[in-house]
Amino acid sequence: MHSEHEIIKNLVSRYVSDNATNDDVYVEGKNMYKIDGFQLSYEFNFLESYDIGWRSVIGVISDILSKGGSPKFFLASLGLNKNRLKEIENILKGISDAINYYKGSYVGGDTNSSDNNGWIDIVGIGEAVCYKSVDNIKRGDKVIITSPIGYNSIIFISYVNNWKISIPLKYKLKYKHPIVNPHLQDIFSQNCDNIHYSLDISDGLIVSLYNLVERSKLGIEITKMPVSEEVLNIANNYKIRLLDLLKFSGEEYESIFVVDKDSYHKIINQMKLLGLNPVVFGEISDRQGVYFNGELIRKTGWDNFLGWF
Template structure:
């Protein structure tokens, strides 16, 4: 089974939460995320791993309308890498400090391959469930994407595709705009749902569809001219950017159509480069240019699909 099938068919039988985060009756938010230490590139160091592991969980807290408060880590590391553990902890601590969260420790284990999991506890200021999504709502993405896709495509092509520090930094030192909390606080009534897209744009859009029982009609995909120019140079297509995507910690907002332009203007003021990329429709499908788009992206058990 794929990762997504395991979550849907097994984990969901024992967990009553079908969302990116869990929010309790006191508006406390909980999120855990992690990865193998081998899922990194040679231009990354252990400090980058620590930083990125925190952002992977904090992105969900911020994107779901919360503010991170506490960070805990669980690390498995090879004995020969033990001397580098402080670099990981420094990355975790610096990322926690950047988002005004307190790093309160965690667990440490020996592991042949190495892994890291980070739990973030936060406070909800504007948490919305997918049942709030309405036909006609607009989808806004916080910033253009495609940078990490270019890194993955280059890796799969033996690094024959040139990548710059722009793309590398998106992978090794991702940053989520902290002013997301201002956006949620200001426009909470007009934001009907939200999610981060770290699992890939198409997978995230399908999450919206499956949770809301509604569909999405895409206007465009948020790839900047810089990225499109690069893939054309190497005879690649937008479909490749969609398939080989992920680890971009941007946010999709499902908003009231009457407030979409106002939200767009406010996001520009906050330092985002947002774009309206689609709208909610009744038929639970993902459509673009009168064609259906199938789910595609990365799965931790089956790989790219």
């Protein structure tokens, strides 16, 4: 069976425009474009219709902000089963509130009927403030994540184990109502010369890092796994392996910055002043792949066709 990533690499790439870069966003001049979406079957019982609308926008916001953009305009396509039409206003309110939170404009879209669970697709258009391609990455660059991760891993691992793992309320709230720090725009505008690349990790940490190394033909040596200490404590209590925390990661809207090795202290300090909790967790190397403690970490995470792999 083909994976989502194989389809993008081997099929979609044949048909997109020659100047498309297979990056998380497309940039043309000062305009930045992004589309993202999901089936409405991807839900948990603690999610409300409003949360679904909010989360659908945050997925697009995260990519635009993480790629050095400023979000401006949004369109939404909704496909709903007729049995769910009573939910539409709350979904639209979630979409609208998320867009307004980032000072964007909700300018339209369309609605459709669906025989199945339905879907939401969001198109975002932003202004490119400091977009960098993978060609700018250099050996020795430091790799920073905006805050520790792992909260969603506990939720996903509990889900696949029939909810046998108790999930703290804080984790549920982070999942229901994720927020990407809007001050990322300030980080980019004030440090653009020293930022060599950036991306969000909503696909999961390891999948995202492999996207980086496969595009750049370089490697990453992870020096410290950026998983929250409180998540590690829960994992220890339930005997969850670190590799499983990485496998079941995803939809945590943090950003990775690849920055000049001589300037990362300044960027770290600025991130802290803006309310982030950054971690320097790796360094770019010539050895292609993702390594931790000298050992290659295989690509693992979520795939829309394969599931967790």
